[in-house]
Amino acid sequence: MKRSSTLKKVDRKADIQILDGNHAAAHGAKLSRVQVIAAYPITPQSPVTETLSEFVEGGDLNAEYIAVESEHSALAVCTSASIVGARTFTATSSHGLAYMHEMLHWVAGTRLPVVLACVNRAIGAPWNVLNDQQDSISQRDTGWIQIYARNNQEILDSVIQAYKIAESVYVPVMVCYDGYVLSHTEMPVAVPSQDDMDRFLPPYKPHTVLDPADPKNYNLVTLANPRVNAEGVLCHGYMELRYLLQEALQHSRETIAGVGREFGELFGRSYANMFWEDRMDDADIVIVAMGSLAMEAIVAANMLREKGHKAGVLGLRVFRPFPKADVVKALSKSRLVVVFDKNVSYGSEGATCSEIKSALYGSGANAVIRNFIVGLGGRDIKARELADAVTKSLPSLKEGVLNREYPEWICHI
């Protein structure tokens, strides 16, 4: 990622506001000067849509706000508006995200820099409006970059960075944050000034312009094999287009890090790494968690440290692309890795645990890995329970069983 030499460090004229996560996301979108917003209400995301419509109706944000009749339509509106060249935003949760599934693939396949805030919520049946991460994890293979926030400051900062990342690599970005735990919990958040923001984020340039003078046809039926155009030039087949999307995701790590570093230089909060590390320097026991749980994990690590264990925390921030090489490096000295997942791939294990195992395979790392499924459907998960799960996993070190087929659950069965 090249950095513009014209950018100068701002004097951090940030305005500290007390915001819940939903307002932090809405402010992030507003500061990014989104031009088209389409959203449909769903608990716990609704305040995002209300806040943005208030910005638009009140004249504080010059954007088209489209109150659509479904999430499928919300993302379809964003797709077509983005194709025309507008910067677009939507937000949803749970069933809403599931309803968008088809469009999620379509947006990524069209290589559009749409940004979506996913307020993580459990998915039915049975009905449950509380937090876990099954919704966004279920959309893992749709070709979107996924960033998870640990607190409300990270929500606002991530939405802003998401536009710069998405518009650099032409891959959509989903910014995920825990429902209620963050969405409805107020915290102090530094809100950058619009002037500083405008220095950070240039206007969106679409990769293709729709113009009757030079008509283009988006997303025609595309055959498996390359095919020649009217000028005899061989053009990509479906599989080459898929390869290019994978390649874009693979290479997006550098862009994500570069944008995060630049953001840090301007605003004083660096996001140069794919995950957060807490006392990892000397840790041989590592707790892995994603989202707000990664903050709870820091408290759990404190408890373990008090008992003499060298515990550290790897708080996953970027889940797609999964930072395999960075994870290998960070876990190279670990003896025990305990992965907590607020999701489950039924019949297998937690999604982040699978990623960790996959990353470590063949790396020479020899850590015992344990996986716990926690906090589904808003089940409270305390730092004490995280620490207890780690303590319970310690005998595994003596047993020498590195891997287990299935995860353990922290629940009443």
Place this chain on the structure above:
Amino acid sequence: MKTNAVNLTETEYLLPGNRLCAGCAVSLAYRHILKALEGQAIATVPASCLTVLHGMYPITAVNVPCVNTPFASTGASATGLVAGLKALGKKGLTVLAIAGDGGTHDIGIQALSGAAERRDDFIYICYDNEGYMNTGNQRSGSTPLGAISGTTPILGKQQNQKDMTAIMEAHGLPYVATANASYPLDLYEKVRKARSIEGTRFIHVFTPCPPGWGFPLSDTIRIGQLAVQTGWDMLYEVENGVFRLTSASESTARRGNLRPLREYLMEQGRFRNITEEQIDELQDWVNARWQRCLKRAAK
């Protein structure tokens, strides 16, 4: 000046050689729709026969910008195009959403209804071949009573079609019209008129399908005309609530006689198993609708 075959623009936006079936009415309809828009449009198209017409990457048969969109999302895609153009201050382009009856009456009705309720500024055209013809002729919400289809293979469909144009009129739109590929100048005039009006505009276009309906591909125009002459299809427009019969429906009303619906049904293989009771039921349905329209036209 009234448009006729002589003064109709010679500029073609639908290029020669597309992948639709021989005898397909959709090519004819689309050709005149694009002429009426003079190429100053962005089309958005869901999965449909029209996707086939548009061709396969990297070659397309259409000379206007086009955005393909998933099946359920045509109305929302149109909204997105309109919102994006507005946000960027781009003026002068008409957004054209164009979908089949499956994409309109069935899977696309939610997005279309939502967009129409919001009064979003685009023309929506439903070309109706009364079934899922692109997937090989399965029953849709527009397939008529008694018609054999891929999913009503023996008994024929047991329900009649829904009146999509009436549903769209109930949204309170500034312009709603029906047209028929056999009367391309009437279609052309209606698209021209729709283009000059703001808000959601809906045009239903009747497009006979030779392989799906089971008639010789040389008979497409005649079948479309017969549909109007028997009252199965009617040509009208409703502009700001004012109803007007047009073209062949208007002249039929003046002459005062519909031909028996049986003449239309018996020309098509899909009605080979239709019962006498079903023919009577369809005839009664046509008569009642015709009478309602004559009353509205007389006002």
